[in-house]
Amino acid sequence: MKKILVTGSLGQLGKCLQDISNQYSDFEYKYVDIDELDICDSKQILDFFHDFKPDFCINTAAYTAVDKAEEDTQKAFDVNANGAKNLAESCLEYNTVLIHISTDFVFDGAKTTPYKESDFPNPISIYGASKWEGEKHIQSILPKHFIIRTSWLYSPYGSNFVKTMLRLAETRTELSVVNDQIGTPTNALDLAEAIMHMISKHILFEQRKQGIDFYGTYHFSNEGYCSWFDFAKKIFETNNIKINLKPIPTSNYPTPAKRPIYSVLDKTKITNIFGLEVKNWEESLKTH
Numbered sequence: 001m002k003k004i005l006v007t008g009s010l011g012q013l014g015k016c017l018q019d020i021s022n023q024y025s026d027f028e029y030k031y032v033d034i035d036e037l038d039i040c041d042s043k044q045i046l047d048f049f050h051d052f053k054p055d056f057c058i059n060t061a062a063y064t065a066v067d068k069a070e071e072d073t074q075k076a077f078d079v080n081a082n083g084a085k086n087l088a089e090s091c092l093e094y095n096t097v098l099i100h101i102s103t104d105f106v107f108d109g110a111k112t113t114p115y116k117e118s119d120f121p122n123p124i125s126i127y128g129a130s131k132w133e134g135e136k137h138i139q140s141i142l143p144k145h146f147i148i149r150t151s152w153l154y155s156p157y158g159s160n161f162v163k164t165m166l167r168l169a170e171t172r173t174e175l176s177v178v179n180d181q182i183g184t185p186t187n188a189l190d191l192a193e194a195i196m197h198m199i200s201k202h203i204l205f206e207q208r209k210q211g212i213d214f215y216g217t218y219h220f221s222n223e224g225y226c227s228w229f230d231f232a233k234k235i236f237e238t239n240n241i242k243i244n245l246k247p248i249p250t251s252n253y254p255t256p257a258k259r260p261i262y263s264v265l266d267k268t269k270i271t272n273i274f275g276l277e278v279k280n281w282e283e284s285l286k287t288h
């Protein structure tokens with residue numbers, strides 16, 4: 001039975017992977033968060049790999065506080081860059097395939113058409129820069145990797161924009177949300193399913209000795225695009241919440257971190273190679 005290690009397992013994506021694991025019961029899973037496996041601790045990772053010897057490691061562990069990262073730079077780089085490096089080194093030693101999650105925030109947002117995997121990152125925030133650094137470490141250390149960039153993740157777990165909007169609506173009658181940053185919301189459950197689909201396909205590819213051609217970087221989000229304002233509007237509609245929602249420009253909502261003005265991801269590569277069907281973001285929000 002193939003073994004899967006999931007790091008950062010108490011986060012949004014880690015929890016969603018646990019939620020669907022019964023649909024993929026022909027794997028042995030180990031879910032660990034920082035208290036059991038700190039990805040910043042290379043010795044701890046090596047010991048862990050020595051004992052468990054995973055076939056696949058899904059790294060969902062990350063420092064995801066985008067604004068806080070601007071002053072907590074060291075910590076963001078420790079987790080997002082060095083943590084990824086440590087995992088890649090252990091994966092190399094134990095012949096483990098690393099599935100690492102990255103972000104649309106590696107891009108600067110200067111494009112006006114969906115970002116392809118071949119577009120060169122140019123992060124404009126510490127969080128984005130630390131994630132890009134992590135990607136580069138993995139690319140240089142470990143041939144057997146999948147880096148999956150995703151965007152605007154939400155789920156019933158952890159902290160995310162959907163939960164923030166619902167929480168704010170409990171105490172406010174009016175909210176202002178930026179309408180000039182364009183991207184795509186992604187249901188973390190859809191991403192979890194895409195990852196498990198990729199792992200299953202990978203095993204098939206390997207059996208046919210086609211595995212090595214498919215490693216590399218992929219983009220995955222839900223289909224379509226919207227602004228954060230459109231997203232908020234849909235969240236309130238879906239939950240039957242009446243609130244006075246105002247569209248505002250980014251200049252009226254100053255934040256410590258800069259965010260890309262446009263970060264829609266092109267999913268052609270992942271859909272062609274892995275035969276994935278991607279749900280529209282509005283459709284997926286309804287089933288949230």
Ligand SMILES: NC(=O)C1=CN([C@@H]2O[C@H](COP(=O)(O)OP(=O)(O)OC[C@H]3O[C@@H](n4cnc5c(N)ncnc54)[C@H](OP(=O)(O)O)[C@@H]3O)[C@@H](O)[C@H]2O)C=CC1
Pocket residue numbers: 007008009010011012013014033034037038039040059060061062063064079083101102103104131149150151152153154158159160
């Ligand atoms: N959230 C989003 O909107 C997006 C996320 N991504 C990427 O997707 C991935 C999953 O994100 P998401 O599930 O939202 O992340 P979360 O922040 O929900 O979860 C990350 C988990 O990693 C844990 N963690 C932090 N530091 C370490 C460490 N040193 N060792 C082990 N575990 C650690 C966190 O613990 P604690 O909470 O205690 O810090 C948390 O449980 C990340 O790589 C993220 O960068 C990409 C695009 C969008």
Ligand SMILES: Cc1cn([C@H]2C[C@H](O)[C@@H](COP(=O)(O)OP(=O)(O)O[C@H]3O[C@@H](C)C(=O)[C@@H](O)[C@H]3O)O2)c(=O)[nH]c1=O
Pocket residue numbers: 064065066067103104105150151152153160161164175176177178181228253255259
């Ligand atoms: C709460 C709030 C936010 N905003 C704006 C601020 C920001 O530009 C945008 C999104 O806000 P948030 O801070 O909730 O989301 P943010 O943390 O920027 O989300 C990002 O997280 C990281 C981890 C990623 O990888 C990205 O893909 C993306 O999901 O909405 C408003 O305009 N009004 C509001 O009331």
